[in-house]
Amino acid sequence: MPRTQRRRAALVHPEAEEIDLLDVLHALSDPTRMTIVRTLRAEPERACGTFPVDVAPSTLTHHFRVLREAGLIRQREDGNRRWTTLRLEDLDGRFPGLLDTVLAAYEAPAKPVGPEGGVT
Template sequence: MSPRSSTTTPGRQLDHPAPADIRLEAVLHACADPMRLRILQALASDPATSCGKIGLVCSKSTASHHFRVLREAGVITQRYQGTAKVNELRRDDLDTIFPGLLDTLLASAAAEAERA
């Protein structure tokens, strides 16, 4: 396994899988939850967004769980900016490893939202 990369701010580190460690089953599992799909959609339209700006309707601990699942699967990166965590899709990595997957997931989520 490749070493894990991390985003650092003095005293604060978050582990992110290296591109070689991102697995399809982990990405699909992370994206299988409707709340996490909503996070993906929000980050696709606003690339560097703090957790609080996404407006999830759940407790703070549940939101933290969803962001952690996405980060550990390699779908997003998180970095501290002051006291906030800023989130970004790992679009370049995902498009290289799984061409078209992220666009397909986002299009499917949009179509599902229209049907509801």
């Protein structure tokens, strides 16, 4: 018997107090997920299919689950679309300054001073 009667499995999110730092770090250590989080940081809410990533839809779903279960994003359903938001307040309440510091670090240039441009 197909237990597919409830495909949208109620989207379990961890409580704010239950967010684990190591899970957060692991979630952020993937380039695709980092792109998702950075995009979300710039825009408040976004539909799943509108992220500037270059992976298959099913892969995107996987990354969303990792981010969701780590407590980084929240997803809500609206009709056929699934909207995603960053859990900014929860994150910042639990780990003050962490997200901004990490995102700022990601923007840090690889070459702080490199006017020569020579690969040598």
